[in-house]
Amino acid sequence: MEIMKAITIKPGVKNSIEMRDAPDPARGDDNVKVKVLRVGLCGTDADIYAGEYGEAPPGDDYLILGHENFGVVEETNGNSGLRRGDYVVSTVRRPCGKCLNCQQGEMDFCSSGDYTERGIKGRHGFMAEYYTESPEYLIHIPPALRDVAVLLEPTSIVEKGIDHIYLIQRRISWQPKRALVLGAGPVGLLAAAVLRVRGLETFVAGREPSTDLRAQVAKGLQASYLSVDGMAITDLPGKTGPLDIVIEATGVSSVVFGAMQILAPNGILCLLSVTGGTGVRPEPTDRINQDLVLGNNVVFGSVNANPRHFRKGVEDFQSLEKSYPGVLQKLITSRLPWHDYGQWFGQKRTGIKTTLEISTG
Numbered sequence: 001m002e003i004m005k006a007i008t009i010k011p012g013v014k015n016s017i018e019m020r021d022a023p024d025p026a027r028g029d030d031n032v033k034v035k036v037l038r039v040g041l042c043g044t045d046a047d048i049y050a051g052e053y054g055e056a057p058p059g060d061d062y063l064i065l066g067h068e069n070f071g072v073v074e075e076t077n078g079n080s081g082l083r084r085g086d087y088v089v090s091t092v093r094r095p096c097g098k099c100l101n102c103q104q105g106e107m108d109f110c111s112s113g114d115y116t117e118r119g120i121k122g123r124h125g126f127m128a129e130y131y132t133e134s135p136e137y138l139i140h141i142p143p144a145l146r147d148v149a150v151l152l153e154p155t156s157i158v159e160k161g162i163d164h165i166y167l168i169q170r171r172i173s174w175q176p177k178r179a180l181v182l183g184a185g186p187v188g189l190l191a192a193a194v195l196r197v198r199g200l201e202t203f204v205a206g207r208e209p210s211t212d213l214r215a216q217v218a219k220g221l222q223a224s225y226l227s228v229d230g231m232a233i234t235d236l237p238g239k240t241g242p243l244d245i246v247i248e249a250t251g252v253s254s255v256v257f258g259a260m261q262i263l264a265p266n267g268i269l270c271l272l273s274v275t276g277g278t279g280v281r282p283e284p285t286d287r288i289n290q291d292l293v294l295g296n297n298v299v300f301g302s303v304n305a306n307p308r309h310f311r312k313g314v315e316d317f318q319s320l321e322k323s324y325p326g327v328l329q330k331l332i333t334s335r336l337p338w339h340d341y342g343q344w345f346g347q348k349r350t351g352i353k354t355t356l357e358i359s360t361g
């Protein structure tokens with residue numbers, strides 16, 4: 001058995017991260033073997049590192065971390081539609097095999113809860129030299145996007161949310177004009193980017209001052225950045241005008257209740273933050289209910305994404321590179337050699353997106 005390096009944790013055990021030897025996966029007949037070039041780091045990785053989330057694959061007591069990924073095809077057979085040297089991004093979730101949604105390829109809507117997710121739940125991830133995968137879960141990346149393709153997985157989350165905003169709103173004649181994104185982290189800024197591609201007037205609200213790089217990224221997308229530290233969320237429409245779409249991406253659950261009160265009539269709020277804590281707070285429930293009912297408003301949560309949302313992300317990246325050249329690249333504020341993973345895990349995080357550089361190809 002061949003051996004490779006991988007970054008692993010023991011799920012449920014705080015600070016158990018280590019770089020270790022793991023079996024180099026053999027390609028199986030129908031699979032593709034991919035050499036990992038880089039992975040992105042996100043809040044979910046931090047939660048798994050803290051022992052609050054994550055599950056090892058059956059039979060292993062460790063999990064190879066990493067779900068935001070970018071790599072190059074190392075080996076494939078003739079039937080995969082891919083060739084050695086092609087760039088690829090893998091999707092994250094795999095079906096449970098039992099529920100109707102999974103059977104129809106909609107595993108992001110798995111209803112049994114028995115799905116697996118690479119690098120997160122019951123399936124090894126991408127912080128390793130190699131992985132193997134069935135071609136149906138691999139998204140072919142045009143070479144021009146090689147520097148930004150590691151942002152595709154978080155973009156797929158946003159693409160799904162926005163896709164479903166429009167699907168749900170087919171309930172009425174709806175011509176949205178203005179959107180607000182709460183949170184200026186990678187997901188918030190990528191949401192702003194996709195909303196701009198859809199032609200919406202877009203606002204991004206963040207805690208950071210307007211001199212921060214996040215504000216520059218928003219400006220580079222011709223979106224308006226609102227520095228809102230200490231401001232009540234309910235005051236935001238006074239600055240933006242009526243809001244047809246609000247996307248919540250702060251990672252702070254209490255923000256959601258303010259966000260429910262700022263929608264224009266018929267407006268829709270999409271919740272994207274995964275918040276693992278146990279916070280409890282009093283909220284103005286009569287007002288929230290009254291606003292939602294009288295406004296015919298919709299509030300919905302959205303997690304993970306389907307392969308088609310990754311493909312839509314590729315299309316939007318191409319439009320973004322044309323309309324706002326170089327802006328996506330600005331989101332990647334730190335590229336660490338992967339041996340230096342300890343500079344991110346367990347540290348106070350700064351910047352927008354950090355990647356671990358695993359191989360140069």
Ligand code: BGC
Pocket residue numbers: 042044067092093117120153154157274303304305
């Ligand atoms: C990932 C999703 C995943 C979710 C819940 C997020 O960080 O981007 O793919 O479904 O965590 O595990």
